[in-house]
Each structure stands twice: as structure tokens, then as C-alpha cells.
Amino acid sequence: MTKDDINELQDGRRPNAAAPCNVDVVQNRVVQRRHPGRWLVAILIVIIALQAGQGMANNPNFHWDTYFTYLFSPFVLRGVGWTLLLTVVSMAISIPLALALVIMRENENPILQGVAWFWVWFFRGTPIYTQLAFWGLFAVLFPRISVAVPFGPELLSVDSRWVVTPAVAAIAGLSFNETAYLSEIFRAGFRAIDRGQTEAAQAIGMTKPKIWTRILIPQAMRIIIPPTGNETIGVLKLTSLVLAVPFTLDLTFATNAIANRTYLPVPLLLVAATWYLFITSILMVGQYYLERHYGRGHDMPKEGVR
């Protein structure tokens, strides 16, 4: 019996208030068990942590003065902004694309299935560094992008350099690569939904698009969000590879550039680590709220079930 049940009984709010035993229920006075072992371990850990902290803080090799000089330097802050932007935009593009890939794979049309399978095979099977380098070379390989009738007249043509800028190349590389992983996660999420859900939706006359948006996607979200959170943090760290494009405004490039100039790599690695931790923390807060939203209807207490 949960505490709420007991309160309910004491208040006499239960539907069958006439039943005996609901009047003078007295909770047992429970004396907490003591855990001396836990305390011992906790004290030990605190001592070790303090010593390690002191060892780092007083260690001249860490160059804390340099750390604080550059932690909030505009150059670094701009890197933080770009890294966050690359992460968020890449995820915002890859999530709907991955969803489309899943829907294509579940479609009866074998051509759509094949395209989706090929996409995942290609982007999962080649290194992200190589993909980023190719996106960087896009304007060299295809100087003009044109829209034309196949084997017919050209309708529209632009210079590739104006379209596939380094930022666009970086985002395209990161997001296309990510769709391959996300679509596998999403597929597993949709597979976990009972077939009866689709059947119940069909039975009330829902069409396929409605079943996806109203029934399947909201339910899959609950399963999909934790691993997608992981992937987002993964993309955050992959942004340090955009040098391959080359794109040179991200956080890792900024701190590396300063480190090379000052010959002090350690404090600048610490600056970068601090900011990556900070961004990860922000992303985790977002994940917490998303999980809570899509967890509704699950993991809830059974109140007053007859």
C-alpha cells in the first residue's frame, strides 16, 4: 500500500467509505536503518576529491591564469556559439530526415525501401571525416548547381560556392551522417510499438499519415529520446571534425588556434572541455523536459484502481 492510499483511507475519501478498517488506521513508526558503510565510503571519496582538486588547483602546469584569461574571450565564445549552432541545426535537419527514412523503409514501395536502405548503408559505412572533406570539395567537383528537365533545357543555375559555403558543407556533412544512425534508432523505437496500436487506429478509420503523426510518433518518442540525446552529444563532439571541410569557427579550432599561438595547450584544452560540458548540460536539461512530456501515460502510479 502506498502512502497516498493510506492518506486516502485516513481521510475516508475512498469510494467504499463504509468498509471497516478505514477509521483509525495508524501508520507504523518506522525507525530508519543506519548505514555506517555508506558514510565511510562517502567520507573517503570526499577526501580523495579534495586532494585531487587541490593537486590540480595548485599545480603550475595547469596555468590557471591562462585558463581564466581565455575562458570568456570573444574568440572562444564565438566558437561556443558556432559549435552549438552546428549541433542544433544538424540535429534539427537529421531528425525529420531520419523519420522520413524510417517511413520509406516501412513503405510497400520497393524503390523507396531501396533508397532508404542505400542511404543508411552509405552514410553509416563511410567515415564522417571523409564525408566532411567531400562536402568541402563540393564547389570544386560541381561548380554549378542547376535545375533542369532531364536531358532537356536548364531552368535555373547558380554558382555552387554561393550555396555550399563552409558552414553549409559542415552542417550537411554532420546531419546526413547522423540520419543513418538516427533512422536505425527510430526504427527500433517504432518496432517496439504493439501492432494492436495501428489496428486500433485503423479500426476508427484513421489513414496512414494520421496514424504516424497521432499514434506512432508520439509513442515512439518515449523510446527514442534517450538514445537520441546520446546522439546529440555525439554530434556536439563530432563538430570538432569540421576542420576537414575546412570550417574554422568552431570551439575546438578556436582553442587549438590560441594554444598554438601561446604554446600552452593544457589550459586551452581545459577551456574547451569546460564549454563542451556546459553545452552538454544544457542539452541534458532539454532532454529531461522532452522525456517528461512524452512519458505521459507511462510510469504513472495506479491510483485507486478497483
Added chain:
Amino acid sequence: MMSNSTHTLSVEMDSVHKHYGQYHALRGVDLKVAKGEICVAIGPSGSGKSTLLRCVNQLESISGGRVKINGELQGYRERDGSFYPLSPGQVSRQRRRTGMVFQRFNLFPHMTALQNVIEGPVHVNGERKAEARQRGLALLDRVGLAGLGDRYPAQLSGGQQQRVAIARALAMEPEVMLFDEPTSALDPELVGEVLEVIKSLVSAGMTMMLVTHEIGFAREVADHVIFMDEGVIVEEGRPSELLGNAREQRTQAFLSKVL
């Protein structure tokens, strides 16, 4: 057949066959359910009872024969002896004529009881939310769940969940209700409350096809009982005939086991 029979017939199955790959699950089923009639299907597990219901609302496509509801051919347009499949949109429009209640409830777990009930009216029929809520609350009241509209399925007992599922099907105002073993997944003490709700629909004149192992309930509410085995209707008739003194040996053998 009399010419005016199309006006009184609700569901009409005409030598319906169903194959699952190689497996022949329905082997020529002929069945007529009149409007307002309660047709109960009994039979051993695997005899094709669920398949029969699922062919009526096109959760399964048939491999031969015809299914008609109110005289309208389901799933196809027939022209010059050929069958042309309907579009997915047309199929879902036909499905709105039937309501289905599943053995395992299949409520949408991410929606409250009331949201489950108004999902069809709002997102399929495009009803205004306020109106749908009013009707939904009345329906929950009708199945004895007034005040529980804000509960999620996980917060309801099996019997309560199944009653929400019945309200969800009723919300689409179907012409025929299909029940596939609606009490088989319930604890014994919860069976009664669901059967009560079904009985109230019987009194209201709803046309029904019901698969059940509750022989006593079948005797009480059925107008027409069919006994299925190995994909065919072995025997059918009024409950007093079929359940009282069955002619076929297979029916007798089955009834002696379940009664």
C-alpha cells in the same frame, strides 16, 4: 432471396476465403447478419473467428468472395466481373461504419481515457473539440466511467480499459460493432462489468458480431450463434437450438468441453 432483403441486412459475407501465405484460414464463409441482430461466433482456438471479424472491417484483406455492409461491397469496386481495390482513403471511410473492440483493449497509452474516446471524432471526422468532449464525457458516463476521463490507460483496471475501448468505438457512431473476445484478457471478477455494458448496447438495438467463450452470455444475448471450426461455419442457428441440442458432432464435442 427477397428483393427488399438488402434493406434489412447489415453484414453479408459471400463465400469468403482468407489465406495467410499458404495457410487457408477461412474456407468459404457464408454469413448474413440482419440489422439489429446479435451474431455470436464460438469455436475452438485457431478456427478463424478473429479472422472473420477482421475481414469484416478490412484489417485483413480477403482472398476470395465478397463482404458487404449495408449492401456496399467492402474493399473493392466490382466492374465487368473484375475487382478494383479501393484507395486507402476509401477503405478508411468504409471502416468508420464498423467499431471494433479488441481482446487486449489496444487503448492509446499516451492519451487519457477521454482523449482516447474523442480521438476518432476530432482527428478522423473533424468534429469540433468542445462538442466531441461533450459527447465523449456522455459516452464515458454511459459505460460507467464518469469522472475517470482524465486517467491514462495505465491508471485503469482491465475492465475499465475495455469499457473505454467500447466508448472509443461507439464515439464513431458505427453501424456494426465487432467484439473479439472482449473479456478473455480480464480477471474473472472484471468480466461482469464489461458484459453489462455490452448488454446495454444490445438493448439499445446495436448490430453486433461478437466472438466469445462466455457460452452463458451467448445464450442470453444472441439472436444467432455460429460455430466455427477449421475456417468454416460448421453449424449455425438460434442459441436454443445450437447451444441446447447441436446437430453436428464437432459442435457437441466443443460445447461439452466449454460448458
